[in-house]
Amino acid sequence: MNRELFELNTTISNMKDLMASDLDPYDAIYLGNPFCRDYEANFLEELDDLRVGIRHCREAGCKVYLSTYAAPRNYFMPQIRRAIGVAAEEGVDAVEAHNLGVVRMLRTEFPAVPIHIGGFANVYTDTGAAVLGDYGSVRVTPNYELSLEEIEGMAKSTGLHVEILVHGKMPLGISDYCFLLEYEKDWGMKCPDLCQQDLFLRQGEWAMKSVGKGVLSGRDVCMLEHLPHLVAAGFRFFRVESISEDPAYRRDVAAVYREALEEVLNGAFQLREGWWEKIQTHTKVGLCNGFYFGQSGQLYIGNQQSAGFGETSARPSTELGRMSSVEPLSRAVNNQLRVIS
């Protein structure tokens, strides 16, 4: 495995999910649920679990990052401080901050802890990324609304590592209010079980996934057939967003991407039927490309229009894979590789 050439990571909210998950396809794990303090046994609240979880990931050969709350109010901050303190004691590899107050807290109180900027931090511009670089951030997930072209420009102009979502449900919003609680009586189910029920908001052809306070895309972002382009453009940090998924999704989807990325880097990438079959098994609503190609986030651009993937038998063909080859790596890419290894 080319563990040193790229990083494939995901998010896991609690110990139960961590223990049920096969971490083998992953290089790094973000621990903690950034949406809700009441999420069942959230690592950000259960600090003994966090310690054990960090050690467990390490033993599995993964780097470990702590993900923090995306919309923290004043009264969240003491708990965030405690969680970062525990993570720092355990030698966590980085802390992901979606909130600029948390970024400042990290810089002033935990200067040795590397900072990753999360997708809710609203990094839209190169200058914005550079400001956060000045605050000690080493990695940025740009806002999900940015196109690949913009993200490539950001990586080049700032020199920061850039992480992108390659598969899974893209975050679309966060609230302070969980509307699911209104239905506890009707459905005979309570928090914290409600938001773990694989719930989709549907309106005609539109769909979004609800995780209570968080809203995610209904369709799964899928960049499988675009991996050669992503690698050629210099991207090396890839997220499979499985925060609201079951362990089988977490394992199977990452295994596909791990294999595909290794083939891209070996110059032998070819889309395989088996990969699409695995992806299809775990796709409930369909696939999309998010905003990467400068269009509405729910659309899919690829060799085959597979937006209905998961609801129909439509499947992307393998033509693009046969056409693709890995372009020469740029100097920026080589620099990134040196840093990772």
Added chain:
Amino acid sequence: MVELLVPAGNIQMVQAAVENGANSLYVGPRGWSRRRDAYEMSDEALRESVRIAHARGVKVRAAVNTHPTSSELAPLLRQMEVWVGDGIDGVILSDVGVMAAVHQAFPALSIHASIGANILNDEDILFYREIGVSQVVADTKLSLKELRSRREIEVGVEVLIHANKCYTYLGKCWMSPYHRLERGHDETGKDFFKGSPNRGGLDYRVCLEAWSLWRGNQDRWADRVSLKNDAFFLLDDIPPLIDMGVHTLKMQGREYAVDLVGRMVKFYRDLIDAYTADPRGFDLDPWKTRLAQIQAQRDLERAKGTLDLFNEARQPVRTCCT
């Protein structure tokens, strides 16, 4: 004395705001603010707004509170030079990079962090202050208790008293462009990102659609699920906010009719003046009756606007470019 900051989506609204007692008003330069272009202003209109406002001692802020693309930063700074030359008194920004660049290029210009910056805690405020922000807009979801702690920090605090409270935190939502995003450029190359409130200003309000809730693909759990989006009138809180010493009370509503905005401005002007003249003898009840009449007209206009947006959100995207 607390400042009453009001919206102005066109020259007539500027006049209505000034005549009805605004201390300051904000306008959106075309292409750069969190509203659709119909409620924004050309450079000429902005210049005229400043002239009208300044003649009555009213300040003008330019709301440049969308997130531009990186390539738009240089043209934005050139535009900023024009607006500063025209006499704006401050600028409302959302993007951290834009804030830092504007502060560097125009160190004397007052920068206010927009509601779109989604400032939620005191550490947030300290961060923004460090990069050159002098005033912050408090998120609509914050409690009075949370706002009180802001007094400990040397920063101007602006509170929305008349607005809408989204289901999501403002600035942290891209549900609308997920469903429909239309790209298009003006003659200067500015991308309008139609459908993205963060990037282009227009929000299709898809959260207000009548959603059904399903478990997986088969199990329909509920119909007409509501993602809360309420009118937000802080009438009861205005006296304590004034006592607390907040710097600015702000209204939203560039998209409403001029006469409605005029009535809203007059209402809040009268209320603030009545309370500050006699805090002990102040009675809120008659104000609640008066606000109810304004709210009825406002709700009607908003409902119609929402239906139009739903229809627009279902239209095919006319152009696509990257």
